[in-house]
Amino acid sequence: MSKNIIRPYGDTLNDGKMQLSFTLPVSCDALGKEAAKRLLLQAGFDEAEITSMNDLTEGFTHFIAYAVTSTSVDISKIKVKVVETPVMTMEETDAFVAEHLGRKITVVGACIESDAHTVGIDAIMNMKGYNHRYGLERYHSFNAINMGAQVSCEDLLAKAREVNADAILVSQVVTQKNIHIKNLTRLIELAEAEGLRDKMLFICGGPRISYELAIELGYDAGFGIGTYATDVASYIAITLAKRKVQE
Amino acid sequence: MSKNIIRPYGDTLNDGKMQLSFTLPVSCDALGKEAAKRLLLQAGFDEAEITSMNDLTEGFTHFIAYAVTSTSVDISKIKVKVVETPVMTMEETDAFVAEHLGRKITVVGACIESDAHTVGIDAIMNMKGYNHRYGLERYHSFNAINMGAQVSCEDLLAKAREVNADAILVSQVVTQKNIHIKNLTRLIELAEAEGLRDKMLFICGGPRISYELAIELGYDAGFGIGTYATDVASYIAITLAKRKVQE
Amino acid sequence: MLKLDINQEMVSRARKAAFQITNAFSWLFEGYTTVATERTVLRLMGIDGALKDGKPLPNVVVDNLVENSAIPKGAAIWVANAMLKKGLTAQQVAEEVAYKGLELTQISLASGEEILNTLNPLVEKMLDHITAQKEKREELLVEYKQRPKPAIYVIVATGNIYEDVVQARAAAREGADAIAVIRSTAQSLLDYVPFGATTVGFGGTFATQENFKIMRKALDEVAQEKGHYIYLTNYASGLCMPEIAAMGAMERLDMMLNDAMYGILFRDINPKRTLLDQYFARMINAYAGIEIQTGEDNYLTTSDAVEKAYTVTASQLINESFAVLSGIKPEKMGLGHAFEINPELENSFSYELAHALLTKTLFPDSPVKYMPPTKFAGGNIFKTYLLDAMFNFIGQLTEQGVQLLGMMTEAIHTPHLADRYLAIENAQYIFKAVKDLNQNLCLAEDSFINRRANEVLAQATEFLEKVAREGLFSAMAKGEFAEIKRSENGGKGLEGVIMKDKDYYNPFMESMKQELKL
Amino acid sequence: MLKLDINQEMVSRARKAAFQITNAFSWLFEGYTTVATERTVLRLMGIDGALKDGKPLPNVVVDNLVENSAIPKGAAIWVANAMLKKGLTAQQVAEEVAYKGLELTQISLASGEEILNTLNPLVEKMLDHITAQKEKREELLVEYKQRPKPAIYVIVATGNIYEDVVQARAAAREGADAIAVIRSTAQSLLDYVPFGATTVGFGGTFATQENFKIMRKALDEVAQEKGHYIYLTNYASGLCMPEIAAMGAMERLDMMLNDAMYGILFRDINPKRTLLDQYFARMINAYAGIEIQTGEDNYLTTSDAVEKAYTVTASQLINESFAVLSGIKPEKMGLGHAFEINPELENSFSYELAHALLTKTLFPDSPVKYMPPTKFAGGNIFKTYLLDAMFNFIGQLTEQGVQLLGMMTEAIHTPHLADRYLAIENAQYIFKAVKDLNQNLCLAEDSFINRRANEVLAQATEFLEKVAREGLFSAMAKGEFAEIKRSENGGKGLEGVIMKDKDYYNPFMESMKQELKL
């Protein structure tokens, strides 16, 4: 097997071992166990071994299993979409903006629609920041407006238009039933309808957001778990500078 | 979907949610994460979400994921092979044997070849038993000979022949690299070669043994986790009684 | 026994300051009512149901009265008047308003005595019903086996009441003592309570009276089979605090999330509105024998649990003091506390033990509601499972009242069926393993734990005294609580705060006050 | 500080009984040697390598001497004699025996002095090498950062030394302080040590000198990068105890599983053979500065950990006493103890705490090796992960010397790479969380924990006194240890026990005794 084609590793290269757990609406007995095993075999696993089953009552049983997958991945074929701009410190970004844009960048941020999880967007925007990295409010080169929680798409866009924003920062934390996808899509559609889409950068973030997903949804960039203001600020500054050059 | 066709249940019927974890020989970064996700998609999962990745160093990364399987199982089609004889108490077994066989049953037990895990076979055979269920040594109707650990197949068969055993009880606990399969197969092949196979019941047990596996390997029965002497004693007594009638 | 040696003088000072803070609001409680309070009165009078578009009849009636500037007298008078004059039931009156354009203020007002005579039997009937529910609970609690300490409390949150039922029953069978049905995202901010059984919620299931009823019935069945009472919890919180409290009282909920300040700080609800609503909501809870549970955990999900530990203590004391004003007894005050210390901190366990002991020491009779790690729960379910184990350890070691079990998938999704099972297994193992450990131990002399507890108490006392000097509203306006600024006349729901007329009348509040000796 | 109040008189009685038991064996140690001991001497003289069929040259030579009834003089004399007379190195002598049919006993014996003169430089060279290895370890331990308490100890067991290396290095980088390479199933019962790098083992990897070397090098590299010494462990246990000890000494292993009675009880090795082999093996370990680790955990994997807790204490005291006879210092005695209490037991944590404190109290200077839950580890990896967390908690709380981390997959397979990572994460979190908790606590007066520890001690004392009266061998024959009967002349390897001639000579044992002041 080529070095690029990889499989899971339990304790021997390419042994394909994986751990699984799941619940089935079956009885906690030999039949249930067999059903769990069959499910794994049907899903393409070999050597499926149910190591534990627990009766969840009400007709459900929880299974823990180890099994061998025959699937492999060719990593040489993977091109991940990631933010490609380098990450600068706050001071570097401030200097960069002064040099390349010569003005302050205005960003409007919010946690939209029903979502009230502001800790994430605050981590990016508030003075205090997150894990000892300051937020955008402390940047000399940024004029950061944080609208807070449960802001409707309409209000966010109105504010962005009002202050002539360079970028919109949207946070979405609740993802149950893909509500984040719905909300983020709605924002972009409204922005397009209002002719705002190309006037500013649209950036989203949250624990289940990836750059790739953001691009798919029509955003310019997306940021996930563990993002700091430095990541976002650098991205915005460099991207705006590039666009300025292109214009 | 028919009621018999079941899928995993996260928090909604048939939502197909499963938890997985596995290690890949990849870096702990966006590329590694994408490789992990692709592996799951390739294995037929949808909505694969990597919730955690940890650097195991030396070029490996551990992933924890949730994903949706589209596989389902038709439980109406499952027929599990299980021991079909009813389970009797020690007293019932003793009475049953007295009535139907009119003699003591002789069994020889051992943990074979390199395996030294005697706790399991002792649980079945020793006077004291397991979890407050007495072992075969305490049965009036059994003459139980426990040869202990690391007994070679040859020695076990020789002893069984010597005492004219009704049944052989083999325990196999170590399963790494399927050594249990090898050992159990070797025993059966030797028994066949020696013409002993049909002279007695061959029964195996251990935490990774199932009735089904035992049958596959050519045994009369197999017992897994949580077996008590009552299970084995009832099985042996009833099966021998049936055979006696047939003769 | 692990026993803190706490500065008793400091305790007195802190309680005194909290008392000062809460007792400064008699002008508010005496002079004002809210639309939610009035809707509650209507519900208690028997008005229920909703328009096709979902607007509940209590809202229809109250809105009508608001439009006609008639609400300062209280909704009860107008509806009773219409009942009297038109020979209708309260429900029929509401329906006439809703569907037939009946204008309550167009009907000339009967005498006070006549109105009282109409109201009294209604009030009596409802209070009897609530009392009967309370007594039923008390009977079952005697009949069934004792609630353990801590009680195992888990949430269900599928959005669909019928899925919730399956999951709640499973949890109860697995060993849960209490089930909380988490509300749908942002229900706090709805100025009405949705109607009927619901199957679509986000991150939770709507709190509706019908949903309460369905769940109560499902749990009573399991309780009977197991001979073990299953507590049911929901949220009397947000813009409909007293309405939900009333619904809970009618449907025999046993506990209610009900915090005096949560709505203000964490939901940006107007401060006056919130204080008024909690005042009546808590009275209803007190009357119905419902255990309230406060939301101090929220301080720690946004701020650092070590740095801001004192805000929890301060809030507990304020919550206690407000609860007393509404007639709640200490044994029904489930004050909140949470295990949110950064696991990267050295000696995180000792810090947490200090905080948990402090809460127990300050409120020895309160069934403290102890909340699990959430902030530092990450996508590594194994690690989170460990944090939950340490949380369970401290819960048992300090004998908290209610252990809201952590879920290993806290950072991922609302709990799956199996997550709850594993959480219960975790708690049951740890509780059993360290069952009587406390009796084996004592605190070493001059221990860090004791010093830390006294330090937090001192910080809380100082903070409370400052707030007492400034006044609660001005302290909030300055952002002294939870680093969030809330102004007296800002926030949602201010328009629902109404200055009472001199002849304002709320028959339920009057009766309850009497009963509760307030 | 958690401090037991232990009956000191009982402690003295127990130690005295253990001393009596072990001191009864001077007849054995003075009068007998074993084939393994003689092979060890040959290895120390520099003989290595194996025949094509795998039979090691030390075995070839010793077997030859056995056949010729020449072994009672000790193998050293014969080989030295051949070297002298034929002008060969020790290795060349062995090769001639192996391949050219050289019969050592056919060569006439030189004078004692001549033989000594031949042996002395060889002995000196090897002892210098071992001392150099010891000094190298000591230097690195000074240079690198301090070993924590408990040290994190994990096993690798793939069967393939090269996979083991990857996994051991990963573990070391993740935070392990010590790596044990578990031996292949049943290596204990091989009466020879396999040769060379091996890639096929079951449930573990063969202990060979080459494997030791490969792993030592791999770990030294990581250690240097991290500035953190990584201890390497293997098993000087079974039928080749002293040989493996010698190999460990040569290759700078740092710890050795090495129990005085394990082989007898749990491997059915002849009692005399085992005691003789452990005597020399431990002397080598003592000389090389290797920390021994005993196997008391084995008592609890077969018997109940509460009922038979005293057998652990009794075995620890016997192991201690035998270790003293071989010159091992308390700080190198890693006596064993294990967390094997049934998790279904109420207050399992308090029981375990009592037992762990007892071990620490009895052996305050010993780097106690604390073993994880294995028996009650089931296929539910989440539950097992919790047991491991409680085990880690007690390990830190009682400051055990070495924490052999539990694996959540204990009941399923030998550890996967990720299992080890998660185990280390578990330990690191718990260790940090309860780091100084012990300083905060004390035991309550007349606590269950204190009573329990004294109870176990009393049972152990009684048991030891009984064994002292009967003699160890007769107690074993009656099944008084681990409920297993072992007779003095039963078990494997009896044929390898040899009565010494008057002119028997073991140059290494002599030098070591002198150095160790025995």
Ligand code: B12
């Ligand atoms: C704190 C918290 C709360 C607090 C929120 C307080 C506040 N002011 O934000 C309170 C208690 C109010 C709360 C309430 C609820 N919560 Co909540 N909550 C959490 C919790 C514990 C932590 C979230 C958090 O603060 N993380 C820390 C921050 C720093 O991380 P972050 O948000 O990921 O942000 C980082 C990145 O994602 C990124 N980022 C985020 N946004 C943006 C935006 C941009 C532009 C950029 C560039 C980057 C970026 O940068 C940040 C810094 O690195 C999580 C569980 C968990 N451990 O994750 C549940 C969780 C998010 N909540 C959940 C739910 C369901 C709710 C409720 C709906 C429950 C209910 N029914 O009542 C309510 C309602 C809230 C609402 N209307 O939205 C669920 C969501 C489930 C799902 N996947 O859909 C979770 C996962 C818990 C669970 N398992 O059930 N919650």
Ligand code: B12
């Ligand atoms: C105790 C134990 C030991 C003890 C054994 C003591 C003894 N006298 O038996 C000691 C310490 C000696 C030991 C040593 C080793 N062990 Co071990 N050991 C275990 C442990 C912790 C428990 C096993 C046990 O006793 N279970 C309790 C009994 C009652 O359960 P049971 O065996 O399943 O038996 C029940 C049923 O299966 C059934 N049954 C069993 N046999 C039979 C037979 C019949 C006829 C019937 C009807 C029923 C039946 O009935 C029983 C009662 O219900 C397991 C881990 C675990 N938690 O499972 C590891 C484990 C089995 N050991 C393991 C290994 C690798 C070893 C070693 C090889 C390690 C080494 N390299 O040194 C050695 C060598 C032993 C050898 N040569 O075989 C691995 C096996 C991995 C694998 N799947 O291949 C395990 C899983 C640990 C691990 N994760 O690495 N071990």
Ligand SMILES: Cc1ncc(COP(=O)(O)O)c(C=O)c1O
């Ligand atoms: C007191 C209180 N009320 C309500 C809630 C629930 O949130 P929401 O306001 O979205 O219903 C919480 C959650 O922590 C709470 O603590």
Ligand SMILES: Cc1ncc(COP(=O)(O)O)c(C=O)c1O
């Ligand atoms: C002292 C000792 N030696 C050796 C072993 C390993 O087993 P084996 O004898 O199969 O090598 C153990 C395992 O627990 C042990 O405790």
